[in-house]
Amino acid sequence: MIRVDIDAxxxxxxxxxxxxxxxxxxxxxxxxxxxxxxxxxxxEVLGYDRGNISxxxxxxxxxxxxxxxxDLTGVxxxxxxxxxxxxxDDDIKAISQTNPQLNMVVPLEPDFKDIRRLWELSNQFKNxxxxxxxxxxxxGVNIGEVPIERYNQFSKVMQKDLKDQRFLSVYPYGELVLGxxxxxxxxxxxxxxxxxxxxxxxxxxxxxxxxxx
Numbered sequence: 001m002i003r004v005d006i007d008a009x010x011x012x013x014x015x016x017x018x019x020x021x022x023x024x025x026x027x028x029x030x031x032x033x034x035x036x037x038x039x040x041x042x043x044e045v046l047g048y049d050r051g052n053i054s055x056x057x058x059x060x061x062x063x064x065x066x067x068x069x070x071d072l073t074g075v076x077x078x079x080x081x082x083x084x085x086x087x088x089d090d091d092i093k094a095i096s097q098t099n100p101q102l103n104m105v106v107p108l109e110p111d112f113k114d115i116r117r118l119w120e121l122s123n124q125f126k127n128x129x130x131x132x133x134x135x136x137x138x139x140g141v142n143i144g145e146v147p148i149e150r151y152n153q154f155s156k157v158m159q160k161d162l163k164d165q166r167f168l169s170v171y172p173y174g175e176l177v178l179g180x181x182x183x184x185x186x187x188x189x190x191x192x193x194x195x196x197x198x199x200x201x202x203x204x205x206x207x208x209x210x211x212x213x
Contacts, residue, residue, distance in 0.1 A: 001151055002029045003054060006173040008041040016049040018181040029169075031178060032154045034146070039066040052155060055146045061132060062098045072101040080105045096125040105145045108133035115141060129170070144168075144201065156186050 002021060006014075011033055017030040032054040037045045037062055046056075056077040057065070079102050083091050089104065095104045102126060112133030119136060121128065122142040129142040137143055 001154070001177070003029050003034055003146075003151075003168055003170045004031055004173055004178070005034045005036055005057070008035060008037045008045050010173055011035050011045075011048065011053070012070075014052065014178065016051055019052060020181040021176045021178055028181070030154065032151065032179070034153055034170075039064050041155065042070055045205060046072070046075065050075070051056065052154070054151055057145075058102065062095070062102050068100055068102075070151065076103070076146060077101065078103040078105050080107060080131075080145075080146055083111045087123075092121050092125050092128055096128050100127070102127070104128045106130050108135075110134070115206065117140070124174050144185055 012031065019033075019120060020028045020029055022028055031052070032036070033040050033052055034055045034057055035045055035048075035053055036057045036059050038058070042056075042058065043066075043073055054076070056072075056075055056078045058064075058077060062079045062081065079099075081095050081104050083106055085093070092106070095106075098104070106128060108130055110132060113135065115135050115138065116137070119138070119141045122140060126142075129147075131143070135141070135143055138146075148168075
């Protein structure tokens with residue numbers, strides 16, 4: 001699956017459509033959109049058909065007054081909050097209480113590896129996530145701007161789930177040639193209906209690792 005970061009105006013031509021791209025190995029990859037918006041367009045974006053929109057990224061301050069007047073119920077919306085390299089637990093607590101409708105994402109330094117700390121923070125502050133660093137994607141740790149479960153709501157048409165964030169490619173709008181997906185005709189043998197094959201995926205959690213150590 002491919003996520004394209006796109007602004008509130010450019011997304012209009014793709015609303016309500018199944019969009020795909022052809023990758024280097026000639027496979028067709030499904031595209032979902034992360035719509036980047038600010039105080040001037042957040043209300044308009046919330047009225048869009050969100051059939052192919054996986055998330056809404058608010059580009060601004062989470063305490064902006066305009067957010068107090070919008071209802072984000074049923075929408076996955078997030079905001080990046082840069083706390084620097086030496087953020088404290090109190091910093092995380094403070095941003096978690098800024099706007100209960102928004103998920104806060106804290107960018108990590110490229111060499112950040114303390115997954116135990118993130119596991120503890122993830123259990124305390126459910127609406128705070130972490131991006132970057134050198135981390136394993138483990139269940140129970142809020143890694144990635146958007147939960148993998150959110151993307152898997154869109155991947156059902158491909159009859160497979162993403163295992164973790166490593167199976168998601170993120171591109172800014174304009175770097176890929178986007179096209180509308182063509183209907184797929186299922187071929188059947190005899191009178192039997194096509195069988196659906198689903199991957200069984202076991203997500204290893206940080207708690208599992210603690211039990212083994």
